[in-house]
Amino acid sequence: MPRLSRVVAFSIASLAAAGTAFADPPAAPVLAKPKQVIIISFDSARDISQWKRSRALAARTGAHFTYFVSCVFLLSPQTRNEYTAPGKTSGKSNIGFAASKQEVAERLGQINLAISEGHDIGSHGCGHFDGKDWCKADWLSEFGSFEHVLQNAYSINGIAPEPAGWREFASKAVVGFRAPYLSANRALYEALPAAGFRFDASGVSRGPVEPPTANGITRFSLPQIPEGPSSRPVIAMDYNLYVRHSGGFERPSMAAEFADRTYDAFRAAFDAQYAGKRIPLELGFHFALMNDGAYWNALERFTGEVCVKADVECISFRDYVSRHDAKQVAAVGG
Template identity: 80%
Template sequence: MPSLSRVIAFSLASLAAAGAALADPPAPAEPARPKQVVIISFDSARDISQWKRSRALAQRTGAHFTYFLSCVFLLSPETRGQYAAPGKTAGKSNIGFAASRQDVAERLEQIGLAAHEGHDIASHACGHFDGKDWSKADWLTEFASFEHILENAYAINGIAPEPEGWRDFAHAVAGFRAPYLSASKALYEALPAAGYQFDASGVSKGPALPPTISGITRFSLPLIPEGPKSRPVIAMDYNLYVRHSGGFDRPSKADEFADRTYQAFRAAFNTQYQGKRIPLELGFHFTLMNDGAYWNALERFAGEVCVKSDVECISFRDYVSRRDGSQKQATVGG
């Protein structure tokens, strides 16, 4: 007959084994969080120095940008007659034209380099007119002008040689942002008819996931809190310029404005980074408002966040391509 101690030991072992069998299974591992996406874009894309500065920022941080190009900056004073906006006579533009044939050549070079480096070249139309009252046909005319001028820019201006693949690249532009962010029903009817894939003319109350409607992914610049009272402002340099100095340059306060801008960008980023990780969109121009305050804030911001392993600073086209599995923009010059 087994001893009492052996029975007790066996019973304890059995209970332990049963307890192990009945214990809750280990909790499943937390799903990996998506990377925080930041989408930085530039409107009009005129000044050569700012092309170079933005590309250098991208090289330092690993970012890819979207450049919304105004096609009038591919026309010299001698070739400006190639463009006629809806309802306007030929050679008219709200933002002027390129300074010279050489200016066009240097800009074309920058566009090609940016495209080759993986940046997104998109359309900001041509003459920067407010198209809120344009018809679908008017918009299609403007889109056709943009495509024709971009595709034929070398030939129109008598610049040689034209890089290999340039026309394929020009024909494949997929994105658009309306001047003045002036969107309309007619614009959204024209965009898919012209073969575009995304539009970035919207404004939202905060960072928002872009819906796709009638084949067009619609992005929106968010309102973000800014300044001592955290009042909302569109996350674009021009809107901050108007907020800070009424649209007039105050270079003596550039450092203050740059810091306010950086703090607003960083707070908006942190909210998403620590929260739902909705993409954050930020918009800029090549104009150095308030002595470059907003570019200084951008460089500080991008230098801190775009280098993070769980952050991606990508273009609008990158975002749409990854989601849809579509092709990236054609390269220029091999």
């Protein structure tokens, strides 16, 4: 029996000494999630007060925005004939023109400030016409009009002095486009690379999606997001919410409710990505204060909460594309 006891004791001691050999292997390190990207943009960018308000929001939150400018707002009533839309006579626009030379000067001032603050200036074309039936030549004509007006905005309107570097900016820095009414066709995507663009933001998707790149054009899509008591999908843009909430008519008495509904929809869409795959979330706005500013109020509340998070980035379309291109170059080089 003593001998058996010694054998058992030896066996137990041996197992204890070799215990590490039977332990589970170390767990693989958990890869950190990428930062959640939010891309906020504004179409047409007309009202000076909203330029100031959006820039102030960016300063508070560290966000960078994309402003899709309509070039007719850089033409006064006296200079409107500088623009001719495809199939139209000169001086025609669906959204009017700037009210005066002074207004053009103020808007140019806001554009220059936005550029200096790191924001992205994109093209929304000029006269806000629906290009669904345009051919490639029509799109190229519209792009040419935008470039002509932007490059020569100071001289066309007799505004001095023209800032140093303005024409270089106008000819090289505008690399993105969003079609009015989000109305795109095959001819548009043939014209975009020919005109030197790098991205288009005219698409609509079922939900947030990673933007694909084809023929040198990164194609972004505004997602449909659940909204309201029944969680019906709606395009994540203020105008679409305006139509959903009030049929496109002002109902200022409901502004607070509409703002809450919009915020809730934005926040739910953000939370789903933030806790999930962290696909970029795109939100679109105009400078119009629909339903007594409900959608801007929701935007400011939402941006003030999420853009300040350490693992969230509110960046422009141009910044996103530049980062993506840099990663591809690095991958090829590696």
